[in-house]
Amino acid sequence: SAVISQKPSRDICQRGTSLTIQCQVDSQVTMMFWYRQQPGQSLTLIATANQGSEATYESGFVIDKFPISRPNLTFSTLTVSNMSPEDSSIYLCSVEDRISYEQYFGPGTRLTVT
Amino acid sequence: GIQVEQSPPDLILQEGANSTLRCNFSDSVNNLQWFHQNPWGQLINLFYIPSGTKQNGRLSATTVATERYSLLYISSSQTTDSGVYFCAVVGRGAQKLVFGQGTRLTINP
Numbered sequence: 001s002a003v004i005s006q007k008p009s010r011d012i013c014q015r016g017t018s019l020t021i022q023c024q025v026d027s028q029v030t031m032m033f034w035y036r037q038q039p040g041q042s043l044t045l046i047a048t049a050n051q052g053s054e055a056t057y058e059s060g061f062v063i064d065k066f067p068i069s070r071p072n073l074t075f076s077t078l079t080v081s082n083m084s085p086e087d088s089s090i091y092l093c094s095v096e097d098r099i100s101y102e103q104y105f106g107p108g109t110r111l112t113v114t
Numbered sequence: 115g116i117q118v119e120q121s122p123p124d125l126i127l128q129e130g131a132n133s134t135l136r137c138n139f140s141d142s143v144n145n146l147q148w149f150h151q152n153p154w155g156q157l158i159n160l161f162y163i164p165s166g167t168k169q170n171g172r173l174s175a176t177t178v179a180t181e182r183y184s185l186l187y188i189s190s191s192q193t194t195d196s197g198v199y200f201c202a203v204v205g206r207g208a209q210k211l212v213f214g215q216g217t218r219l220t221i222n223p
Contacts, residue, residue, distance in 0.1 A: 001159070031209065037155075042200065043213045058210075090155050094211070101145055103202075103211050105157040 002027055002095050004106035012112045013083055020079045021109045023093035028073035030098065034066070037090040049076045083113045116141045116205035120214035127191055128222055135186040135217045137201030145204035145211070146177055148186050152197045160186070191221045
């Protein structure tokens with residue numbers, strides 16, 4: 001199974017600022033996914049990031065608010081821009097195992113916006 | 115898109131009890147996974163089970179794809195089993211994992 005790390009693990013940010021979250025995988029993967037989990041809620045997919053192409057965003061999420069980079073097959077970043085308290089959530093990246101199709105998740109980034 | 119419903123939403127049990135968690139989905143699936151989210155927020159893979167039955171220690175899972183449901187069984191519960199259990203599916207022809215709302219399990223000593 002893939003080993004996924006995320007940085008930072010948690011942060012407290014002021015409203016109006018931006019935070020970039022990093023996701024590193026220990027093997028090459030085609031697709032990486034970014035999810036948001038608001039307090040007490042389930043996980044919602046933000047976007048799918050393929051290397052070499054623009055990310056595909058789900059309904060309700062836009063590139064200006066959540067720009068994503070995917071410079072290579074083991075790394076991706078998600079930026080939460082112009083933050084408001086409503087952006088306080090856990091942000092998780094995940095990857096799909098190319099052989100088993102099972103998805104694995106990173107440890108998450110717990111973001112609090114004040 | 116595909117819908118995923120989990121029941122019950124909350125379950126409180128004493129240590130040593132057995133439990134059954136259910137996941138219903140609205141369409142055919144290529145992938146079904148069960149996860150345990152611990153109190154620190156980490157999602158732990160329990161089972162990849164688009165069909166059939168699997169067992170891992172005190173946990174087992176069964177998916178009946180033709181009837182569009184999956185069951186997660188936890189036997190002899192321990193306090194460390196507490197947390198939220200999520201079922202998530204990938205529908206036929208899709209790529210994204212769609213999560214249910216979860217079952218919050220509390221095991222009291």
